[in-house]
Amino acid sequence: MFWIYLALPLAWAQDAEGTADPPVVEAEADVRLEALEADLATLRAQIEQMQRDALLAEAEALASETPPPPPPPPSSKNVFNPALTAFGDAIGTVGIQDGAVLPGSGPWLRSLELDLRSDVDPFAKAVAVIALEQEPPYAQDEGEPPAGEGHASFAVVPEEVYVDFVALPGGLSARVGQFRQPFGVTNKSHPHDLPWTDIPLPITEFLGEEGYTDVGGLVSWRLPNMVTGITVQGGALRGGLLDPDDEVAMPQWLGRVEWFHETGQFDWGLGASETGDDQDIVGGADLFVRWRKSSWRSAMLLAELLTDGEQNGGYAALQVQPTRPLFLGVRADWLGESYRVGGYASYYTSEFLRIRAGATKDAEQLLMHLQLTFVWGSHPVEPYWVNR
Secondary structure, three states: OHHHHHHHHHHHHHHHHHOOOHHHHHHHHHHHHHHHHHHHHHHHHHHHHHHHHHHHHHHHHHHHOOOOOOOOOOOOOOOOOOEEEEEEEEEEEEEEEOOEEOOOOEEEEEEEEEEEEEEEEOOEEEEEEEEEEEOOOOEOOOOEOOOOOHHHOEEEEEEEEEEEEOOOOOOEEEEEEEEEOOOOOHHHOOHHHOOOOOOOHHHHHHHOEOEOEEEEEEEEEEOOHHHOOEEEEEEEEOOOOOOOOOOOOOOEEEEEEEEEEEEOOEEEEEEEEEEEOOOOEEEEEEEEEEEEEEOOEEEEEEEEEEEOOOOEEEEEEEEEEEEOOEEEEEEEEEEOOEEEEEEEEEEEEEOOEEEEEEEEEOOOEEEEEEEEEEEEEOOOOOOOOOOO
16 A cells, blocks of 8 residues: 555656646747847847958958059040131232332232041041132242232132041051142141241242142051151152143152151251152252250251252251240242242240241342231141240
8 A cells, every 4th residue: 555655646746747837838939939039130140240341341452452543534525526727827928129019019818728637436537628728919930920810819729638547557557638748847837837938949849839739648657666766658649740731640659758856955857758750759858956945945947958850959947936935037048049048037926826027038039028827716736846
């Protein structure tokens, strides 16, 4: 019996453990679930903080490096529209011969030029120069007005229309169309861009009254940097310069080599040019030296020699700039047995307006000029003789 009474309490205790109160179990489960959720939230917060710390460290490392170059500015809407510049060139001329004023003396409009320039595409640029020109009031060689209506007559002339190919390989570039030929220094410029009112005597004799312009193609090669400042040019042209009376022009070739170098306050230039056809040849050599102390002080020496094998000629000019807007110069021309000397003074009120006074004297006559050159529109490239 003792063992029976002893087993009964133990059985009652085991039965009590197997039948615990359900609300108590649920409460314990809720507590554990809340603890797990709190631990998960803490873990997520730690992960997010680690990610933010990693991104911040990466940003600080990138900020400490050299920033990349800024992106190019957006292209202008007018990048492929022509830049427009207009040049006006008005001259007053008085000629004196044997003590008398020459017929035709007075004011005249040498030219009104419209210059249009633009990029055609990334590989080419186009230029068109259209001029309204008036005939000179006198014939400089004879001292008499030209025949017909004389200087009252006007003509519209396409002076230059060409395309420059600027992205050729191997340091090459090309020009195709009608353009002023790179024969010497002076011939490259339009008359209103010269440092003198008139054109040197040998230029008018060998290259035409207003210089040499022709239709054709020209290739230029700038030698690599190991031989700095050397450019070689060669081209094929329609021709007609050497024998303008021919009804059918003979094709011409043109070649030029030039060297240009800057050293200290000096610019140096040497060049040689030649053009011809199967019968005639014109050759030339040129020298250009410029000293520039500042934009207020400069001096320039320019000389060219030309020959066609039968007749020789040349000119030499010296120009000084005593102050920023003022240029003073002298020039001497020579052609065979003929000589001409002159002087000039050019004054810039601004880059867009220039006043010039000059005079030339040969064996027969004295010509005095007063010139007004004005520009409006896009700012043009300064002539080679202007120091800025």
